[in-house]
Amino acid sequence: MSVRHIVSSLRRNQLMPLLVVVQVAIACAILCNAFFLLDQRLAPMLVPDGIAPGQVIEVDQIVANGRSWSQADIQGGRQALLAIPGVTQVAPAMGIPLSSSMRLGMGLTSPAGVTVTADGYLGEGMLDALGLQLVAGRNFSASDYEDFNMQNGDPFKGKQIPIIITRALATKLFPDGNALGGRLRGSNARASGGWRVIGIVSHLLRYQIADATDGRADYSMLIPARITDTPLISYVVRTRASEREQVLKAIPGALKKQFGSSLLSGNDINPNTFEGLREAVFSSWRAAVWLLASVCVVVVLVTAMGIMGLTGYWVQQRTRQVGIRRALGARRVDILRYFLLENLLIVGIGILAGMVLAYGINLFLMHHYELQRLPWTWLPVGAVALFVLGQLAVLSPARRAAAVPPVVATRSV
């Protein structure tokens, strides 16, 4: 039985196969895009963040009332937090993971010519306070720290600044593997002196989970800075795991006592555990993941039902022909193979159309919304899924047809 017979048979009976083709095409287009969107949402939720579990509290955005925080203010706050029983490390910081306040994007260019934009975490003692794991090089020493004045256009005054980067960033920027001691040029006016890598940590999540897609979750770096003259400051507080809840409750009181009327009226001090922030960010993400996953499942189910219903009818229509073929000597397996092959052909046409459609839809979405290009690798994933689906859907009607005894050819249906 050759493909030519199937095609000529298809050409005589156009409505049913056409409906299957259209259905498969739409399903393929939706599935490819939904898989892609799902991956964009799911991937950041699965990456390791590198932060010590169960120990970290973030105090975001402490805003000064009508003035800037001086270095003395910031150190005072640090001491006040350190005095809370259970606190082991405190880092004044600008930019903290998963927080909503300021973010500093740093353009980095390596000698190998690779340029990436990494999120910069500025502060004092961030590595210990976040509990990051140093895999190479060293932590900052006291002499590495520079004053960082927020209001200054070039706060480092052209000096080369030592930095600690993540392993992912090290691999990306230094493909030959010699990241330690490597120099990086900055594309930012605030870092005219460039950077020197002195340490590498295993992981450190970037500011925003939404940026953590496509393997860029760890594109972040630590910058040693004694922050001064800033309208708002954040702290990373590391505690003993068993005492974290008590520390969380004690922080607003301790900071209010320390800063008093210097705090901006109407602005609450609102410390969060890192896990709490993560949960808050992820709860909406999880809902989106469920939504997209159920879209995929329902699309698959509806398509399977559709193919089954249509093919079931169409196969049944041809019971008589099957009987004739069986009477003429076709084996059961020939009948089965015929219907499977026919399905493969129809679904294949549908998939081809669907891929074009998927790509077109992605182009449209990219043009109108901030969406990335659909990587072509998702197209075969959608195609294979639908091929398998089509074969499974046709299996039961095809087996029923194959079971038709030759004698029906002699009866009227």
Next chain:
Amino acid sequence: MFGYNFELAWRGLRHHPRTTLLVVLTMALGLASAMTTLTLLHVLSSDPLPGISQHLYMGWVDSRQLPKAGDSTTGSASGIPSHLKLADAQALLTAHRAPAQVMLTEIIQDVQNDSGGKTQSAVGIAASSGLFPMFGIALLHGRYWTPAEDAAHAPVVVISGGLSREVFGTQDSVGRTLRVGGKPFRVIGVSAKWAPQPHFYGLDLWAFSSSNADSLFLPVGALLDSGLGPFASGGCDDDTPLIFGKVNVPHCRWLSLWVQLNDAAQVAGYRQFLLDYASQQHGAGRFERPPHAKLYSVPGWLALNHVVPDNVRLNVWLAGGFLLLCMVNVAGLLAARFLRRSVEIGVRRALGAPRQAIFAQCVWEAGMAGVLGGALALPLTSFGLWVVRRQHQGYTDLAHLDPLTFAGLFGLALVVGLLVGMLPAWRACRVEPGLQVKSA
């Protein structure tokens, strides 16, 4: 004929209960997903102040300094400049070129009652006296402040009924003293609940929220006199560092100007007026940049700020695609079931039924399946919206189904049902009577 068609369709549906269930269920799933996403989009694109916002416009003149090399721009969160300096806002306000105008800024302050009660944070608006009638803020008690009190910088305040109950324990707190950031303000009015969605005049704070609402209203002059100052600014001139709580009042841009314009002629006239003002200031050397002015309508301003999240529109497309898939699916299932009845159709045709009658019968059956699917889609949509509300993203809390939207969506179900029935019905009515009767 109506009754006959209805009965035939009903019988047809009951004839194959399994495929009927499949058809109705598929239809319901497709419709429910489309309904859920459309409802959310509808809620988010709704008019913040029905009957008022179509006449509201925000005016802006460019008072920024010339850009410098290596400048990092500080502006509103949206990045679209929209704020004015006090002097410009006052000049435009006192020109009275529009039927009504107001200047305003969002404030966040600690408030406390006069007997040393608990301090709490309140969000509100510092504005000129035109605010209440222009934005349609109703009063439960008392009055709003007058232009005279505006000019005199009178320390008066209007608070919402909710804030009044929280701070004073009673809704009617007119005459009491409210401490705002520690400074005494006399309560002269209590406003009814007022929370436009989206929060079009203060998008920097929030766009949609079911929990936040402006509940504190006081005159701009009194705010400045009491030393509280504006909360934040949309950019300052040189050497003015970014500081919260103490904006450099004359050198920063922190006020928005909203005007009421009733027809196209007024809009054009006001736009020209703003441009003339900018040219005049540029000529006088106050504005460094070439004269530039903007007049945004409320829908225009919302669109410019991408107030409806892209995600929501993306989901509408996704659901639309899914509905299309369901429609093709249902069309296939219906075609199969109609053609299975070829014999019956053949007999009807042989007995003299015209093609139109067969077509009508099939379309009726499809339409009825659509209606059933639509009915089933209602609980499914409610479930979908419940899932959406569980995302807690501010805007998602507002996702509720109102009867009017549902009526519209039910109409969609009927149309979809009929549309889907067309193709199979056309195929079925072409059945050759002779062939069918013979083979039966």
